[in-house]
Amino acid sequence: MDWMSFFLMVTLTIVHGDIITDFMSRNSVYDDKSTFSTNIMSTLKFRSSRQCASYCTRVSDCKSILFNSETRFCQLLLVQLDSVSDTGTQNTIGWMYYFRKTDTQTTKDLTTTSLMAITTPFDCNLWHNFNGHWYKWDNTERDFLSAQAFCSSLTPTSYVTEVTSQAENDWLVTLTADHCGAPNEYWLNGFDLDDSGSFVWLESEEATNYTNWYTGNPSDFYEGCVVISTAYYGVWNDIQCTSSRPVVCERDDGD
Numbered sequence: 001m002d003w004m005s006f007f008l009m010v011t012l013t014i015v016h017g018d019i020i021t022d023f024m025s026r027n028s029v030y031d032d033k034s035t036f037s038t039n040i041m042s043t044l045k046f047r048s049s050r051q052c053a054s055y056c057t058r059v060s061d062c063k064s065i066l067f068n069s070e071t072r073f074c075q076l077l078l079v080q081l082d083s084v085s086d087t088g089t090q091n092t093i094g095w096m097y098y099f100r101k102t103d104t105q106t107t108k109d110l111t112t113t114s115l116m117a118i119t120t121p122f123d124c125n126l127w128h129n130f131n132g133h134w135y136k137w138d139n140t141e142r143d144f145l146s147a148q149a150f151c152s153s154l155t156p157t158s159y160v161t162e163v164t165s166q167a168e169n170d171w172l173v174t175l176t177a178d179h180c181g182a183p184n185e186y187w188l189n190g191f192d193l194d195d196s197g198s199f200v201w202l203e204s205e206e207a208t209n210y211t212n213w214y215t216g217n218p219s220d221f222y223e224g225c226v227v228i229s230t231a232y233y234g235v236w237n238d239i240q241c242t243s244s245r246p247v248v249c250e251r252d253d254g255d
């Protein structure tokens with residue numbers, strides 16, 4: 001490395017470090033640590049830890065971040081990690097932990113920069129990552145077949161959400177009700193193929209092993225499609241496929 005490159009690298013490191021430390025502090029104790037899924041606000045993709053940190057400082061509920069410099073994933077956390085919220089190590093390595101300074105600590109910074117004057121709320125029009133899958137909320141009410149067509153028409157292509165765990169079910173409530181302020185009944189991709197009352201996921205073609213049926217459901221009566229009520233604890237109801245509901249589309253990581 002020649003001196004010019006070295007000088008440039010040092011300069012970039014210093015500038016990079018300064019922007020981070022204005023708002024976020026580094027704590028390597030929680031590098032590569034994981035936490036409860038309910039503590040993860042969302043997972044986004046940014047080019048640098050600086051962009052990840054910057055996004056966090058503009059979202060009021062974001063308390064800390066884990067940024068992976070290899071995959072570029074940026075996890076926004078609703079808590080600062082401590083012995084209670086730390087649930088062990090991540091499946092992958094390369095995660096660096098930063099926590100957001102308290103308001104008192106940043107008051108001085110606020111007056112000296114315009115960055116904090118920008119307030120960017122959670123953007124419901126973007127894809128958001130949860131547990132390795134991407135989700136996109138859409139508030140337009142369509143019948144089930146149109147909702148399916150809508151998801152598959154997106155770029156990248158996707159499918160109506162298939163819920164395979166309690167954590168994913170909770171995430172749909174968080175996304176639609178908490179973040180997007182639109183608690184409602186949303187289509188799921190389950191379908192009662194043979195009118196037997198047992199549902200399969202149309203994308204994975206697997207049986208609905210995890211379910212969260214509301215009492216008395218599936219109730220059938222020509223109700224071959226499924227909705228999740230994010231206004232009511234994420235319970236499921238089978239309804240007629242010709243009803244109109246909004247949708248959350250899902251796609252796999254890397255798609």
Ligand SMILES: [Ca+2]
Nearest residue numbers: 162163164250
């Ligand atoms: Ca899923």
Ligand SMILES: [Ca+2]
Nearest residue numbers: 217219237238
């Ligand atoms: Ca029903």
